Amino acid sequence: MPFMKGPAPIRRTIEYLDRNKLVLKDRVKIFSINYNTKGENHEGARQFVFWHLPQLQFKNPNIQITTFKNLTPSPFIQCYLACIFLENGEEVLMDVDFKSKDEIYERVRRIVCKSEETLKAEDKLDNPANFGSKCQKHCICEVPGQLPCPSLVPLPKSWRGKYKFQKPDEL
Structure with a gap:
């Protein structure tokens, strides 16, 4: 089976992709992560991209998700929000310098993702x-x-x- 080849093939299974709790809010239109492929301060961002970005893409098919490699001295996540009243919208900038993948996951979940209560309420909609x-x-x-x-x-x-x-x- 060709999908079971490569590093950590578990990342490509439906069970793994569906297990994520990162469902971005409706206002988020673009999710961007900037990191370098080398350097210890970028390790958490690299691990976040490796383990959680496929889940994020799976749960949010209508949101543009981009990664920029080797363009910045410090890693960060930038989210562009749609705003009804402003033409240019808003931006959310998160510094993830020297953060682990779990800390980045929790920060993203807390700031730009829907809460557990919201997800349960949306799930109950008939x-x-x-x-x-x-x-x-x-x-x-x-x-x-x-x-x-x-x-x-x-x-x-x-x-x-x-x-x-x-x-x-x-x-």
């Missing part, structure tokens, strides 16, 4: 396409354009297997 006992519609017959329930309005005899597949002399 999909209008679902129907059943815990959904907005109990039965598919309540959806406009669908046939009514056979318990309320009987189906035509030609649609029922009892009449379709039996011989006429048995009826």
Whole structure:
């Protein structure tokens, strides 16, 4: 299997990608991380990019995520936010110099990610396409354009297997 090759192939499994709690707020439009490939003060940023950036991309498919390597003396994360009232929007700048990947993860989660309560509330929002006992519609017959329930309005005899597949002399 070609996806299991390379360093740490676990990063490419669906279970690993889905386990992340980094769901960025709706206002975040661009997430940018700047770091160097050498230097001990950039180690945390390199590890964050290696372990958490694929998860971040998986959970936020509509957000532009960029990495800039070897362009800065100190590592930092920059987020561009959309603003309704201003044309240029806002920026959030986080210094991650000499921080570990876990410290960077917690800082990003606390500043630009949705809270646990928000994620649970969004998870409970019902999909209008679902129907059943815990959904907005109990039965598919309540959806406009669908046939009514056979318990309320009987189906035509030609649609029922009892009449379709039996011989006429048995009826």
